[in-house]
Amino acid sequence: MLNRKNKLLLLKVLSLFSVVRGYNLLIIVLAQYLASIYILAPHLPLRKVIFDIDLFVIVLASILVIAGGYIINNFYDAEKDLINKPTKSMLDRLVSQRFKLTTYFVLNFFAVFAASYVSFKAVLFFSAYIFGIWFYSHKLKKIPFVGNFVSATLAITPFFAVFVYYKNFETVIFVHAIFLFLLILSREIIKDLENMSGDMAQNYRTIPIIYGVGVSKMLITILILLTLIPSLLLIFKFDVGYMHYYFAGCIVLLILFLFILFRSNTKKQYVWLHNIIKLIIVVGVFSILLINVNLVLNRIL
Structure with a gap:
């Protein structure tokens, strides 16, 4: 004890x-x-x-x-x-x-x-x-x-x-970076929606407070739609091994994310949206292994 x-x-x-x-x-x-x-x-x-x-x-x-x-x-x-x-x-x-x-x-x-x-x-x-x-x-x-x-x-x-x-x-690296940057930028604006109460109390001039929730959702929507572009490029233009399944899953999840976004109006719902983006990023880290599965299997076996 x-x-x-x-x-x-x-x-x-x-x-x-x-x-x-x-x-x-x-x-x-x-x-x-x-x-x-x-x-x-x-x-x-x-x-x-x-x-x-x-x-x-x-x-x-x-x-x-x-x-x-x-x-x-x-x-x-x-x-x-x-x-x-x-x-x-x-x-x-x-x-x-x-x-x-x-x-x-x-x-x-x-x-x-x-x-x-x-x-x-x-x-x-x-x-x-x-x-x-x-x-x-x-x-x-x-x-x-x-x-x-x-x-x-x-x-x-x-x-x-x-x-x-x-x-x-190599170009593929910049495409990966753009995909990650757009996801993180979307998450940052979602966090502003999530934290509006504290931000207002402390006089933070965030996008939802200055321009409203509607404008914030439109910005997030634009960023998510832009994220689909590098996702499609990484699926069809570049050789990313089996990681293309991850990006295909991201496209489906991000489209679902947009439907949820416009139905959300509470902190709890914004937290869910934040967690979806976080999940995509974390799963993306482990999905890097799918780029060269043979390398992974050779090291395991």
């Missing part, structure tokens, strides 16, 4: 894990490695990619910066989250704001320090990434559409780091 002190320590660890969204970090690590193996460097032996120290450091620096980003975002959104996410917010508050800020600076320091192992350009890249996340959380988040666009851009930046490392400029 855990005593009171150990229970409190465990709760604080869980609180910090919640603040940095540890489950998201694990998915991002997996996505970066799978993208490297199957999309960015398919010509390299599996062992050479997995045991590449420079790639490991780039992934590590990415995760440290993203974790720090979640912390600074949580810091600025503390009051808003009390309204939008009361249960999660109460767990997050088990760790003091001072400790969160200290952890934020420590994580960013180690990210830049790790990047210095790769190159000075990597140091500049991750320093700019850290500044971009802070500037978004401090200023840009409250500007309608600009905040959404920057947030989506920051979300795909870790993959850009790996992309630059491998210097693979």
